[in-house]
Amino acid sequence: MDAITSSRMKAIDSNCEYLGMDPLQLMENAGAGIAREVHSRLDTGKVLFIAGRGNNGGDAFVAARHLALCDGCEVKVVLLGRSSQIRTSEAISNFRLLKHSGITEVMEITDSLELDKLSEWKETDIIVDGILGSGVKGSPRTLESAAIGHINDSGSFVISIDVPSGLDVDTGEGEVSVKASVTLTFHRPKKGLLLPNASSFIGELKVIGIGVCRDAEDLVGPGDLNNLKKRSYMAHKGNSGRVLVVGGGAYYGAPALAGLAALRAGADIVTLAVPEGIAATVASFSPDLIVHALSGKRLHPGNVSVVSELIKSHDVIIMGPGLGKEGATRQALKRIVPMCKKAVIDADALHDSIISGKQDAEIILTPHSAELSRLTYENVPEDVEGKKALVLEFSKGMQVVTLLKGNTDIISDGDGVKINCTGNAGMTVGGTGDVLAGIAGALLAANNAMDAASCASFINGAAGDLAFKEKGYGLLATDIIEMISTVMKQEL
Template identity: 60%
Template sequence: MFPFTFSKMRAVDSNCSHLGLIPLQLMENAGAAIAREIMSRIEYGKVVFVAGRGNNGGDAFVAARHLALDDAYDVRVLLLGHSERIRTDESKHNFSLLAYSAIREIKEIADSTELDNYQGLKDADIIVDGILGSGIKGAPREPESTAIDLINSSGKYVISIDSPSGYDPEGEGTVKSIRADMTITFHRMKQELGIAGCEIYTGKVKVVPIGVLRDAEEYVGRGDLMRLARRKQDAHKGNSGRILVIGGGAYYGAPALAAMSALRTGADIVTVAVPENVADTLASYSPDLIVVPLKGDRLSPGNIDVLEKLIVSHDVVVIGPGIGRDPATIKAVELLLPLCEKAVVDADALFDLTLPANGKGKFIVTPHAGEFSRLSGLTVPRTLEEKKKVVRDFSGDKKVTTILKGSIDVISDGQNTLLNSTGNAGMSVGGTGDVLAGVTGALFAVNAAIDAASCAVFINGAAGDLAFKEKGFGLLATDIIDRITDVISKVF
């Protein structure tokens, strides 16, 4: 299982939404859990919720509503900003319900001077921090900055929702943060809340369940794609990845499909190195490809000198599409992998491959069941749980990230294991694996191996599903390439 981060949690939230569990329900569950924690700490008293305009504030609004049902609690809500500027529909909805909840005070704070004059924090029994939550970068702005100062200097018991406001263990680091007595975080412990020394900000961390769907966590979804690196507005050519596809000789279509898929996924530059017997044909496939002819009609150790220079100038090598199983080719693969910092090893490059490979590179391997059995010496189990274990153990032992292709894809790096259910029977047509290799290579250039591999199978399968709706069992691998951008554009 993944060491959970706040970024992963946002992906899971999004996946829940796509599966039908609406964000409003998760917010309701989170707020109710906060209210229960407050009631377990004090039987009566004054509780002041200081809320921001995002979903963190929405959780606070729900908690305040639940708490106000009990007359033993004097509940007050401070919104930092104007209610018309609340940023999410869920938070707006829950703020509107406060008017019908018998809450003693609902105050909108226009600027920090109003906070300086507010006396309500001084006699509070508990202050709930629902200002910013996770995801802040740099110093908090006003009026949030003043609110943090006032809460920290109040001397009251402080509960932070999900993460102390202002706490940023990454990026620019924490500039100013709530110093909570307790942080209530949702679903799973977050990696950022377990960093040594962070307890000066978090206090005690308590994890509470909120009804997240298991499949939203275990299966790759659109939320996971949101975590991928995005092309920046000021990006230069090459910033989004330089991919080298080494293939061909036996076939020319396979490396062309992998290369075009990498381009459609967002790689800036794709170079295809193929034996000279197929180089001209492949170059005519698209003017977008840079084709480097290699001597001979098959990849061989004699090509190593040329390829070594190309490998150095590219971020990721995709090796295997269309290379065939000539003994000299298999030897060349063995010699090339130690030269790669990152490589996607596909198709016949997996044949007779010895793992772990020499060198310190990071590798993603993409076997189907037969290729996996040859690599591992094991029969692929029938049950999904057994498959997960076998793939996880293999990946950890061989120090690779594995995509075991099937009706349900299993992806693992030895520590984290994910599943993918996109795709259809029409994708049994030749070339779809080459498309996956290209998508994986493009993502691997700018993302971690497990993120690249898991999101690649989702994108490839989802593009195949779109193509299947139009072409049915007559779909071609090129139809999948044409729909890659449709899948990615729905996220970005």
């Protein structure tokens, strides 16, 4: 079973909720699994749960409730802190249920001196560690640190929930950590738990299934958006991305749509490099766009030196919207692409000679099926599984991230595949692909290409769905742009 990071697990949890699974269901499944594991190791005896104020503590409350139904098990619960300080609604709900579970001792302890007085440390057969979960980083606070020390000194059999408290689940390191006899981690093993430096803390590692929806892993969802890099409050103009759009000539709306979408998706500065004949028209779309006029009616090799200078002051280059397919334009593109460190290649820029397959850059390609067929010299399968296989193979061979647009979007970096199901039939209107390219370009400025492409696909489709609710089949690409911020704030 593949290991995952804590941030990926958090994304999966969020995606489950988006798909309709109540977080209480996952907590209930986790707690029931813990209780079964405890009971399998103890028919009769004393069990002490040490719970924190987050969801790790919530899992402990559920497990304690289930275990209290087992004849011969004497269950006690210690909450580190006041119940009024419990941080999540799920954990609060399950703490309140403890008073109906037959457990007579539920202690709220706020001072490490109170922990010192507990006789249960030496009188308990099994201690269940539910103090700190996989999302906690850094050294434990005084109360939690004291509880960890008592657990390690107790001599009892210790079962840790998800991760030994105090251990960094991604690095396997921790200055003050529980030394568990068994660690029960959820859904998939976490990467840090498999590292050699974690072996002295985790004991036996067991993975408990908690009923995660398969689609929560395979589909792009709001959880994936949560893992995008956040803008620092110390940021200055340009720190969150400078995007250059090289397009226009055959069409003038396409580069403007891509540029406006990039701004709505969080880019600080967007420059459009377009032929001089349309520069004034493109500039008229918005004062927020910086327009740089290129000589000629189409992009041509004589523009390369000018574009190369613009590339130096931008983080991401978007190439293709509205360019046209003239031979001189393709010649210019072939010289421009190798200059880019990060690029989104879309529409008219998508042809088989544009990339070499040995990339030193992070490149996202955004073809539809006909364009992918021209790139691969293969017919694109009708079924999703066939498309996934083709996109995976192509991306691996060309060392790019491919975002295949369609009723279901397929995204691959050559190692894995994600799918996106947001979007609707109203988005067949012209310009939606340009919007997608703009979103991808903005996200690529601060994120890796796979995350940028996957989240751009979701954002574009979800914004289109919100626009469709208002406009129906009369929606326009500009309507989608106006909904980008709403989706990124997750007001879905």
